[in-house]
Amino acid sequence: MIRSMPRSLGYRIGYALFVILFYLFLFAPLIVISVLAFNDSQFVSLPWNGFTLDWFFANGPDRIGLFHDPELLRSLWISIETGLIVATLSLVVGTMGAFLFVQERFCCKEPLYFLAIAPLVIPGVILGISILLTATMVGDWIEKTTGIDLEFLRPSFWLVVLGQFSFIATFVLLVVISRLKKFDHTLEEAAMDLGANRWTVIRRITIPFLMPALIGSFVVAFLMSFGNFNTTLFLVGSDATLPIELYTQIRDGSTPVLNAVSFLLIVFTSSLALLYLLLSKKE
Amino acid sequence: MSSRHFRLGFIIFLTPVLLWLLTLIVIPHIDLLIASFQAENDQGKLVFSLENYRNFFTDSVYWYTFVRTAFYSILVTVITFLITFPLAFYITKIASKRLGGFLSMLLLLPFWVGELVSIYGWMILLRESGVINYILQGVGLIHKPLPLLYNDFSMVLGLVYMSMLFMVVPLISALESLDDSLIEAASDLGASKFTIFTRIVIPYAAPGITSGAIVVFMLVLGDYLSPDLLGGKNSLWFTEQIYNEFIASFNWNQGAAFGFLLLLLSTVIVWLGLRLSHQRLDKAVGA
16 A cells, blocks of 8 residues: 555556546646636637737737736736835844744743744734734824824735735744754854854854745745735735735636736746745755 | 843844734734724714624624634535545655655645635636536536536635645645554554554544644635635625625724634634644644
8 A cells, every 4th residue: 555565456546546636636727727828719718719929918909918907017016026025024033033032042932932923823814904903093093193194004015014024924933943943053152162253153154054944935935925815905005916906807707818917927936936946955 | 242242132133023923913913802892882982892792693694604614614624634635645655756756846836826816717617608617518418507616616626725735735744754664564464454544644644634724724714715706695704704894894893803703713723623632833833
C-alpha cells in the first residue's frame, strides 16, 4: 500500500484515477477561464468560435479589451499599490515582533504572543467590521471635537491598508520567527567579541541570515493583500481594489474581458508563487 | 552594551507591535462588543440595549441562517478531509519523491490565484449555458441543461474547493514524518489495510487533521464569496446577514451583534478542536 510494498493492480489503477480526477477538479476552473479568454465570441461559453486577442487589446467600437478598460486598469493599479504598502508595513512590524518574541524576555510576553497570532483565527469579515466600527467612531469623535475630517478613518485606500495589515503582519511574524529560531547565536556572540555593536550585528549577520524568509514573506504578504476580499469589502471606499471591482462586475454578469483579467492574474500570481517556491527551496 | 541602550532598542521594537495589536485588534474587538449592546432609542440616541441579540433569538431567519452556516461549515470540513486525505497519503507515501514534490507544488496554484477567480471559473463551468452543460448536451447525455449553479450543491463545491489547500498542507506535513517501516511492520504482522489506516495512519496524522480542520472550519464559516456568488439568492450564509446589516440596512449595531456571534462560534469551535487534540494554537496554525 505504500511505495516500498507490493500493490495490487486494482489498487494502483484506482488510486491513479482518483489523483487524476482530483487534479482535473483542481484545475478545471482555471483552464476554462484561460481558454475562454481567447474565444472569439461575445459570450463566456462554448462553442469555440476561433482564437482572438480582442478581450485584451481591442479598442472599440464593439469590443473594449482589458487594456482599454479604465476601471479595471485603475483597480489593478490600486491593488498593486495596496499590496506593496501592506507587504512593506507587515514586513517591518512582523520582523520587529519576531525579534521581540524570540530574543527578548519581558512581562506579558505570552499573552502578547497569543494576541499576535489571534488574527489567524479571526474571520476576515469580523476584522473588517470591527476596524470599520473603531475607525468611524474615532473619526466622528475627532470631527466633532476639532472639526477635522480625517480621510483615512473613513472607508478609503488607507483604511484598506490598515485592515489588511492587521492580519498579514501575523503571517510575516510566524515565518520570520520560525527562521529566527534556527539562528545560531554563537555567530552573534563571536561578532560582539570582535567588537561589533548590536546594530552592526543585526545588519551584518542577522539580517543576511533572515533574508530568504524576509523576501519570501514579502512576496506572500503581497499576494495575500492582492487577493484579499473579505476584510477589504467593508473598508473600501471609492478606490476599489481589483478583487472588489471584479466581484462587482461578476455579479452584474460575465464578459470575456473578465476572463482576460483572470487569465492575467493566473499568469502573474503563479509566476510570483513560483519565485517564492524557488526562494524557499534555496533556504 | 549598556543596559540603557538595550532598553531603548527594546522600546523601539515593542512600540509598533503594541500599536498594531492594540489599535487594530484589541480595541476594535472591544468596540464590536460594545456596539453590539447598543441600539437607538426613540430619540435616535444610542443607548445600552439587548435588542440586537433579542432580534437574533426571536427572528427565526437569523437563527436558521446561523445554524445552517455552522452545519454546512462542519459538512464542508468533513468533505474536504475525505477528499484531501487520500491525496496527502498518495503524495507522501505512494508517489515517487519527485512526483510527490511536483504534485504538492501544483496544489498551491489555485490558492495563489485567489478565491474570486476560481469561483468565477466554477460559475462558467456550472451555469445553464456553462461548459459542463454544453459538453453533456453535446454528447447527448442530457437534453435539457441541468441546474448546477445557484444551489447548495454549487455552494458546497466552491467552499470545498477553496478549503482543500488548507487541509492538505498540514496533512502532508503530518504524514511526511510517519515512518514507512511502521506500516510495513503492521502489514508483515498481518494487519489489513483498514486496520493499518485506523490504527496507525489516522492516529499518527491526528494533529495534522485537527490543524487542517480548525483552519478550514474558520475560513468556511467566515467566507462570503462562495455562498454569495455560487449559492445564489437562497444561500443564507451568516456573513451575508452581517454584510446586509452593514452595507444595505446600515444598522451597524445589529451587524456588530451578528459579527460577535460569528466570532464566538468560531472561537468556541477552534478552542474545542485544540482541547480535544491537546494542541496549542500556534502549533495548530502552523507556527
